Amino acid sequence: MTTTTKSSAPQQGAYDVRDLKLADEGRRRTEWAEQFMPVLRQIRERFAKERPLKGKKLSACLHVTTETANLAITLKAGGADVALCASNPLSTQDDVAAYLARDHGVRVYAIKGEDNESYYLHIQAAIAHEPDITMDDGADVVGALHMIALERLDDLAPPVRRWVEGLGKTERRRLISKVIGSTEETTTGVIRLRAMAKEGVLQFPVIAVNDSLTKHLFDNRYGTGQSTMDGILRATNLLVAGSTFVVCGYGWCGRGFAMRARGLGATVIVTEIDPLKALEARMDGYLVMPMADAARLGDVFVTVTGNTHVIRVEHMKVMKDGAIIANSGHFNVEIDLDGLAKAAKGPRAVRDFVDEWMLAGKRVFVLGEGRLINLAAAEGHPASVMDMSFANQSLAAEHLVRQGGTLPKAVHRLPVEIDRDVAALKLASMGITIDELTKEQQHYLASWDAGT
Numbered sequence: 001m002t003t004t005t006k007s008s009a010p011q012q013g014a015y016d017v018r019d020l021k022l023a024d025e026g027r028r029r030t031e032w033a034e035q036f037m038p039v040l041r042q043i044r045e046r047f048a049k050e051r052p053l054k055g056k057k058l059s060a061c062l063h064v065t066t067e068t069a070n071l072a073i074t075l076k077a078g079g080a081d082v083a084l085c086a087s088n089p090l091s092t093q094d095d096v097a098a099y100l101a102r103d104h105g106v107r108v109y110a111i112k113g114e115d116n117e118s119y120y121l122h123i124q125a126a127i128a129h130e131p132d133i134t135m136d137d138g139a140d141v142v143g144a145l146h147m148i149a150l151e152r153l154d155d156l157a158p159p160v161r162r163w164v165e166g167l168g169k170t171e172r173r174r175l176i177s178k179v180i181g182s183t184e185e186t187t188t189g190v191i192r193l194r195a196m197a198k199e200g201v202l203q204f205p206v207i208a209v210n211d212s213l214t215k216h217l218f219d220n221r222y223g224t225g226q227s228t229m230d231g232i233l234r235a236t237n238l239l240v241a242g243s244t245f246v247v248c249g250y251g252w253c254g255r256g257f258a259m260r261a262r263g264l265g266a267t268v269i270v271t272e273i274d275p276l277k278a279l280e281a282r283m284d285g286y287l288v289m290p291m292a293d294a295a296r297l298g299d300v301f302v303t304v305t306g307n308t309h310v311i312r313v314e315h316m317k318v319m320k321d322g323a324i325i326a327n328s329g330h331f332n333v334e335i336d337l338d339g340l341a342k343a344a345k346g347p348r349a350v351r352d353f354v355d356e357w358m359l360a361g362k363r364v365f366v367l368g369e370g371r372l373i374n375l376a377a378a379e380g381h382p383a384s385v386m387d388m389s390f391a392n393q394s395l396a397a398e399h400l401v402r403q404g405g406t407l408p409k410a411v412h413r414l415p416v417e418i419d420r421d422v423a424a425l426k427l428a429s430m431g432i433t434i435d436e437l438t439k440e441q442q443h444y445l446a447s448w449d450a451g452t
């Protein structure tokens with residue numbers, strides 16, 4: 001098992017990182033990522049001149065990686081006072097956290113391998129920053145703020161609840177009323193936020209950055225596709241060619257991962273619950289079957305559904321000896337690890353990020369404790385893809401400020417022009433130009449009587 005790190009309550013106004021001495025390495029690596037983030041760099045240059053986020057407090061709960069560092073530096077260039085906590089206990093890069101805290105005055109609360117208590121103490125610190133804008137990857141900060149607003153304190157994680165219980169009613173109310181809006185990075189977070197909007201409990205507008213085309217078409221598909229494979233290979237050093245991969249979920253992430261597994265020579269089986277996606281997977285050339293059948297055939301299983309208990313003990317029992325199971329969906333609930341712990345003997349750490357369990361006389365290997373494997377065992381998405389995701393995040397924060405609190409309390413997409421601008425900037429940075437509509441074509445596309 002990966003060791004966890006305890007941390008005392010972070011001091012407000014300070015930071016809680018593993019070791020500031022790691023900052024030089026964090027700087028080197030963040031600068032390396034920066035060269036692959038030309039769109040974000042252009043936004044940063046404009047932000048530095050225009051300061052659209054001046055005077056705003058922003059609390060971000062994101063994977064603390066070199067790409068996120070470039071986002072945080074951009075938000076600071078725009079004038080924001082930034083607090084940053086991790087959106088997953090295993091995804092923090094400690095050198096990056098140190099660099100942001102030491103050289104950029106970002107209030108970073110994140111330590112790789114932090115235990116549950118510290119994870120939530122860090123979320124609490126981000127909330128105690130009293131943000132005007134929150135930026136989530138999985139809706140943890142927004143979720144906690146809403147539990148406070150709705151006085152559902154029992155639903156808060158204990159460290160946050162203890163802190164909130166010490167606050168007066170006015171202080172609690174202020175935490176919510178101050179927020180002009182929030183942005184959300186991932187599919188799972190957007191699903192939660194839509195559920196909140198549907199129940200009529202959403203307290204402020206949210207921009208679903210994940211829904212921008214320049215986010216999910218590239219980040220979820222090409223980013224997750226490649227980095228999930230990277231995480232699995234770093235953890236196992238497996239030869240992909242000749243093996244059978246089972247990909248659970250054929251959404252944006254699943255499509256990307258299946259494509260990469262096939263590219264490296266694996267036979268790919270897809271499991272789905274949506275007939276349209278299942279049909280698409282079959283037409284794309286993959287085998288499609290229920291998990292109960294796939295479980296017997298796979299060598300490596302990867303969940304990317306955003307759903308819970310997709311791989312259960314009944315499936316693990318019939319897997320081949322030595323089957324490898326990984327998750328790249330947002331939460332560590334896609335594999336029934338509690339069920340496994342009850343039914344199996346283990347875990348025995350056999351390599352970094354590889355736990356062996358003995359189940360029904362056979363070995364099952366779980367990677368990265370079932371947490372997103374691309375961040376637990378690798379470095380997350382390549383910078384070039386995060387360039388577009390984080391360009392969207394920066395522009396979403398600017399959009400919220402420019403709207404001046406006038407957006408309805410709902411889940412919004414970023415305007416389509418912003419999507420187009422981001423795509424155009426990215427193409428330009430790649431040295432690619434495209435055609436423009438001629439006058440004749442514009443007329444043709446706008447008329448209903450031409451062309452027959």
Ligand SMILES: NC(=O)c1ccc[n+]([C@@H]2O[C@H](COP(=O)([O-])OP(=O)(O)OC[C@H]3O[C@@H](n4cnc5c(N)ncnc54)[C@H](O)[C@@H]3O)[C@@H](O)[C@H]2O)c1
Pocket residue numbers: 186187188189216219220224248249250251252253254271272273274277304305306307310328329330331372373374381
């Ligand atoms: N690892 C990363 O870096 C990363 C990056 C982006 C998104 N994500 C996360 O990955 C997950 C998937 O994201 P997405 O954008 O692909 O979502 P999506 O909605 O496009 O796809 C999810 C797919 O899973 C299918 N599914 C649901 N329940 C299933 C089940 N029981 N068995 C088989 N299939 C099932 C759905 O029908 C859907 O097609 C989310 O949790 C998202 O937050 C992770």
